Amino acid sequence: MKKFSTIASIFAVSLPLISTGAFAAGGQATTAQAQAVASKTKCEFLAEAPDKHVVVKGDTLWGISSMFLKNPWCWPVVWGMNQEDIKNPHWIYPGQIVYFDRVNGRLRLGNPGGVPTVKWNPKSRVQGLGENAIPAIPASVIEPFLSQPLILEDNDLAVAPRIIATKEGRVNLGLNEQAYVRGELDGSTSFQVFRPGVPLRDPVTKAIIAYEAVYLGTVKLEREGNDESDVHTFSVVRSKQEMAVGDRLMPIPPSPILNYVPHPPKEDVDARIVSVYGGVGSAGQNQIVSINRGKNDGLNIGTVLTLYNYGRVIQDKTDANKSVKLPDEPIGDLFIFRVFNNVSYGLIMQVKDIVKVGDSAKSPR
Structure with a gap:
């Protein structure tokens, strides 16, 4: 640990x-x-x-x-x-x-x-x-997700410090290379670098509820800008993907505590799976999904929800082809470990079937 x-x-x-x-x-x-x-x-x-x-x-x-x-x-x-x-x-x-x-x-x-x-x-x-x-819980599975990727529900990255140039005009930046940055550092010296990513859409309303920024790596401040120039010099200390001009910096959050007490939500929750991390359509045990509920819906770290395969709508051929929704079937548990205002990340625990985008996550019954 x-x-x-x-x-x-x-x-x-x-x-x-x-x-x-x-x-x-x-x-x-x-x-x-x-x-x-x-x-x-x-x-x-x-x-x-x-x-x-x-x-x-x-x-x-x-x-x-x-x-x-x-x-x-x-x-x-x-x-x-x-x-x-x-x-x-x-x-x-x-x-x-x-x-x-x-x-x-x-x-x-x-x-x-x-x-x-x-x-x-x-x-x-x-x-x-x-x-x-x-x-x-299996802490090693969720540890990378505690600080990255990043859910953006407001225009957070729009005002974040940004890479404006690279040394010698390189297109991309790798480990130990230098980046020139503009923006307010607010006293921080270590930053994570993100690139605006794909929109997350509510499976019910189809509206965009957040953006999932792509984590690229970390940089540290080598030289802060002064009165003559407001450009800061950073070096890349960890690289998951190559960085480029236009990528944004966010201060590294404090180290999280990895022990959680699981509990059902205080209020009744009926959420839907928004995405499976990695851009795939289905997930299994020990994989990460996002749901369309968050702090504003009473969720907090440690909340446990029951996962359901969302019942599909079929045509009842025995009754004039009327549309009928089949029951949602319980398939496992979801452990919420990171919460934003309207979106949360959860770890799939025991599960007996695949979890798909659009499936349900509800208060335990």
């Missing part, structure tokens, strides 16, 4: 750690009893859920929970977490044991040999101290 220097406040929480011996009685309970507890929160356990799982490197909280739960995104509930207070999940490390407490309808964490209770008191710490801990 990537190291971070962001200081975060950790709120008080008691997390019971149950040893193997402590479950001698609890193991006698039936899955039905656990279902009765979990059903109150709509977080049902699988009938074939195991009694325990030993955490190994490469596990995620979502993946572990999928061994026990019908809806893996319910893990904050069955772990007894307070979503409002705990902004980042507790750390779980390889070698620890996850137990299924069938009596209380909970998952609990234990160490070999058993530790009765651990209590976290309010304090500050540096994110990243638990670099060997397992992440909530």
Whole structure:
């Protein structure tokens, strides 16, 4: 997991750690009893859920929970977490044991040999101290998308600093080459470079709701413009694609925190898939899609939606060829990890069919 220097406040929480011996009685309970507890929160356990799982490197909280739960995104509930207070999940490390407490309808964490209770008191710490801990979701899949590509809903790039010339008049810029830039830097020295990309159209209204800018790489300031010239000199420090005159600069955002607490949206959401990243028409597990809902619709980081194949409209030949829309069929889960005003990026989690542009993403039922 990537190291971070962001200081975060950790709120008080008691997390019971149950040893193997402590479950001698609890193991006698039936899955039905656990279902009765979990059903109150709509977080049902699988009938074939195991009694325990030993955490190994490469596990995620979502993946572990999928061994026990019908809806893996319910893990904050069955772990007894307070979503409002705990902004980042507790750390779980390889070698620890996850137990299924069938009596209380909970998952609990234990160490070999058993530790009765651990209590976290309010304090500050540096994110990243638990670099060997397992992440909530496959962080490596979404990490490149946390800062790029960029959704443009307003005219953001129109006023951004821009490349106006290249050294020796080169058409394109590559690694370590210099670019001449005009525009307000506002104190920043490191920038990402973007090129306005394809428009994103709402599958329902067909209106353009945003633009997805193409990420080209990063540049750093070598020499700032002065009173005699307002041209800044930059050098290319990372190149994903060649840069050219007219490309725009945006300050590099701060490093994000990669642990998220999944949760259903507070308000009912009925979204549609706008695009599959990469310009293709369909996607599968661990691929990135955008949807036509965002902050203005109550979505935030960690929101989980159910994916549906959108029911096509057919002609009912048994009833005077009337048009009939077939039901939407649930096929998996979408984990929202980056949110703009009217558009969001989501990671496709477990899925049993391909996801297509125009398919639905709705509040879990």
